Amino acid sequence: MSEVKIFRVSxxxxxxxxxxxxxxxxxxxxxxxxxxxxLERVYSELGSRHKLRRRHIKIDRVEEVPLEEVEDLTVIKLAQLERWVKA
Incomplete structure (x- = not known):
């Protein structure tokens, strides 16, 4: 099974x-x-959040970052989860 990584897309x-x-x-x-x-996730989120088409989004860099460099609290909390619980 593949490991989920954290990427910074700018x-x-x-x-x-x-x-x-x-x-x-x-x-x-x-x-x-x-x-x-x-990259696909960023196109989807920015497109829906700001009503942008893909041609209005220019990607400069996609890089893998360690958890210590992440500034988004939601991403940090998701990365620290040990398991998913189904209700």
């Missing part, structure tokens, strides 16, 4: 592309098995 996204376009930097921490999976 890049730029085009906000308000119709009237006053502005490229804004972002850095997102996601849990995934491979860098490709992390």
């Amino acid at each position: 890049g730029r996204m085009l906000l308000s592309h119709d009237r006053f376009p502005e490229w804004r930097k972002f850095a997102v921490y996601v849990r995934a098995l491979k860098p490709e999976h992390a």
Whole structure:
């Protein structure tokens, strides 16, 4: 079984592309098995959260990071879980 890793995906996204376009930097921490999976997750989250198309998201870097460098509390809590409990 593969181990879930934590990736930091950073890049730029085009906000308000119709009237006053502005490229804004972002850095997102996601849990995934491979860098490709992390990339798909970021496209999905940013697209749904900010109503962006994939062409409005430019990825600069995808890197695996240790748990000590993660700043997102949700990702930290998920990484520290020992097991999932089904209800």
